[in-house]
Amino acid sequence: MKVSKLAYKPVGLGLGAVSGMLSGALFKQAWKKLGHEEDAPDATDEERTWREVLLAATLQGAIFAAVKAAVDRSGATATRRLTGTWPG
Numbered sequence: 001m002k003v004s005k006l007a008y009k010p011v012g013l014g015l016g017a018v019s020g021m022l023s024g025a026l027f028k029q030a031w032k033k034l035g036h037e038e039d040a041p042d043a044t045d046e047e048r049t050w051r052e053v054l055l056a057a058t059l060q061g062a063i064f065a066a067v068k069a070a071v072d073r074s075g076a077t078a079t080r081r082l083t084g085t086w087p088g
Contacts, residue, residue: 008079008087015075016068023067027060034059 031040040056041048079087 005088008075011075011079012072012087015071019068019071020064022071023060023064026067027063030059030063031056 027040032038040060041053043053043057045053076087079085
């Protein structure tokens with residue numbers, strides 16, 4: 001394994017945690033803007049409809065994937081600028 005790839009591992013883990021927190025906050029804001037309640041439904045919320053539960057899950061997944069990709073790409077780009085090599 002390359003040293004640069006090994007050195008990037010902890011950075012990547014940290015960025016993953018940041019992207020999870022950021023995507024959670026963005027999802028809450030998006031859910032509020034869509035005119036729904038404060039909290040998004042869980043899959044086991046008996047009072048919520050299938051449509052609402054699946055819409056929330058789809059939106060949350062899309063936001064998480066986009067934020068994770070943006071944060072990972074930014075981290076890799078910053079690593080290249082600092083070290084001259086692309087991690088991974």
